[in-house]
Amino acid sequence: MTRSLFSRRAFLQTTAGAAGASLVPGSILLEAEPSFSGRLAAASDRIRFGIVGVGMEGSNVLATAVALPGVECVAAADLYDGRHTLAREIVGKPIKTTRRYKELLDDKEIDAILIAVPDHWHKQVVVDALAAGKDVYCEKPMSHNPADGLEMVAAYKKTDRIVQIGAQRTSSVLCAKAKELLAKGAIGDLNLIEASYGRNDPNGAWEYPPPPDLSPENLDWDTWLGTAPKKPFDPNTFARWRCWKEYGTGVAGDLLVHLISGMQFSLGINEAPTRVSAFGGIYRFKDGRNMPDVHPVLFEYMGIPVYMRLSLGSESPEVTRFQGSKGAIELREFSVTYAPQAGVDTSPSYYTSSYPAKMREAYAKQWHEEHDPPPGKEPAAETITWNGNDYDDLRPHLARFFDAVRSRQPVVQDAVFGHNAALACHLANESYFRKTPVYWDAGSQTIKSLS
Numbered sequence: 001m002t003r004s005l006f007s008r009r010a011f012l013q014t015t016a017g018a019a020g021a022s023l024v025p026g027s028i029l030l031e032a033e034p035s036f037s038g039r040l041a042a043a044s045d046r047i048r049f050g051i052v053g054v055g056m057e058g059s060n061v062l063a064t065a066v067a068l069p070g071v072e073c074v075a076a077a078d079l080y081d082g083r084h085t086l087a088r089e090i091v092g093k094p095i096k097t098t099r100r101y102k103e104l105l106d107d108k109e110i111d112a113i114l115i116a117v118p119d120h121w122h123k124q125v126v127v128d129a130l131a132a133g134k135d136v137y138c139e140k141p142m143s144h145n146p147a148d149g150l151e152m153v154a155a156y157k158k159t160d161r162i163v164q165i166g167a168q169r170t171s172s173v174l175c176a177k178a179k180e181l182l183a184k185g186a187i188g189d190l191n192l193i194e195a196s197y198g199r200n201d202p203n204g205a206w207e208y209p210p211p212p213d214l215s216p217e218n219l220d221w222d223t224w225l226g227t228a229p230k231k232p233f234d235p236n237t238f239a240r241w242r243c244w245k246e247y248g249t250g251v252a253g254d255l256l257v258h259l260i261s262g263m264q265f266s267l268g269i270n271e272a273p274t275r276v277s278a279f280g281g282i283y284r285f286k287d288g289r290n291m292p293d294v295h296p297v298l299f300e301y302m303g304i305p306v307y308m309r310l311s312l313g314s315e316s317p318e319v320t321r322f323q324g325s326k327g328a329i330e331l332r333e334f335s336v337t338y339a340p341q342a343g344v345d346t347s348p349s350y351y352t353s354s355y356p357a358k359m360r361e362a363y364a365k366q367w368h369e370e371h372d373p374p375p376g377k378e379p380a381a382e383t384i385t386w387n388g389n390d391y392d393d394l395r396p397h398l399a400r401f402f403d404a405v406r407s408r409q410p411v412v413q414d415a416v417f418g419h420n421a422a423l424a425c426h427l428a429n430e431s432y433f434r435k436t437p438v439y440w441d442a443g444s445q446t447i448k449s450l451s
């Protein structure tokens with residue numbers, strides 16, 4: 001497999017060696033759930049899919065999907081002809097390739113469509129695919145703006161088709177472990193969530209090298225622009241579209257959406273935040289982009305503060321901390337750690353150092369009489385870490401989608417889930433641009449400022 005077929009995450013995982021997957025003292029290795037390791041399907045169960053968009057992520061999705069049992073890629077659509085070649089290289093046999101995704105939708109032999117086009121094209125391809133009766137896997141963030149999201153949800157609700165959004169954290173065994181711990185009340189009453197992730201290199205900040213042969217001859221540039229304002233052919237825009245709001249959704253839609261989706265899943269919630277206040281700016285990559293490269297956001301979910309900090313200006317690991325009255329759960333890329341807290345005094349108050357000696361000693365004596373556990377009954381507050389085993393969540397996420405296509409059972413990360421996660425990102429962007437706290441006004445179905 002060439003490097004181009006790796007996601008950034010899989011690539012970093014490989015280069016980081018086995019550190020994240022090794023068994024360290026006090027830790028437990030989580031195995032992938034058997035059903036997501038690729039359930040063998042009968043020949044009659046075979047799912048024929050087409051893919052729309054075979055770029056950086058589409059090539060990763062395609063390579064992962066064709067390695068699953070019981071599924072077969074029969075066609076690929078992309079506006080750039082170089083990616084027709086790439087699709088055939090990945091599938092390893094002749095498949096139909098075209099610039100026109102509607103040809104895939106017209107093909108009655110195709111059951112499902114995988115969509116990995118830039119954000120500004122998600123809505124149209126999803127809505128058209130559902131209208132054509134296809135099951136749909138669409139990359140995150142589901143929508144490019146709230147109105148697109150509402151249209152996608154409406155289209156989804158009109159059909160009995162499966163829609164799964166591609167924020168793959170929700171299929172990881174680590175998120176499942178965090179969810180299990182939270183549901184059991186392991187950390188008592190949740191009172192704060194914080195999450196952060198940072199990069200500090202041009203690739204991480206989307207300054208990708210456009211394909212050297214890219215030209216208006218081998219790329220349908222006008223169609224690529226879609227609903228965005230017309231502008232002359234520009235290879236950098238094609239490769240680095242995340243930098244501009246006309247096509248992408250910034251660090252919010254690119255990265256924050258993973259943290260939000262993982263949080264929604266772990267908490268078992270499916271809702272948008274009630275209010276959002278964002279800050280940030282373009283501090284590190286002043287390359288003409290109009291989306292912030294540093295974007296700290298304070299959300300409120302269920303009355304609880306959720307503080308998420310995204311940065312392309314300084315590196316920091318991806319981590320989400322759920323904090324409660326009885327401890328904390330720390331979810332990282334390759335591990336989940338549960339650190340219980342007693343939440344009670346375990347020794348006499350240090351404030352009594354301000355008492356005269358006799359008073360202090362009397363207090364301490366009484367405190368020990370009333371609080372010391374009987375011998376042998378001392379609480380053992382043990383921190384436990386579970387590790388993921390060399391594990392990329394994309395494979396189980398796709399397997400889960402194809403399982404649902406077969407079983408017709410609903411998926412967790414459906415269009416409503418994807419809409420709520422994307423809405424959090426749109427609110428974060430709106431607050432940044434408006435420089436005011438914002439909220440989602442359910443009545444008017446729009447974002448409103450709080451001040």
Ligand SMILES: NC(=O)c1ccc[n+]([C@@H]2O[C@H](COP(=O)([O-])OP(=O)(O)OC[C@H]3O[C@@H](n4cnc5c(N)ncnc54)[C@H](O)[C@@H]3O)[C@@H](O)[C@H]2O)c1
Nearest residue numbers: 053054055056057058077078079080116117119139140166
């Ligand atoms: N889940 C993840 O971890 C993850 C990772 C990276 C990207 N993504 C998402 O995947 C999507 C694609 O990102 P990317 O980095 O692969 O972009 P990309 O620019 O590398 O590839 C997009 C491809 O879509 C094609 N395309 C655009 N409009 C089209 C249309 N109307 N019809 C057919 N083809 C069209 C382009 O020609 C291009 O080849 C984005 O929504 C992104 O947010 C998700």
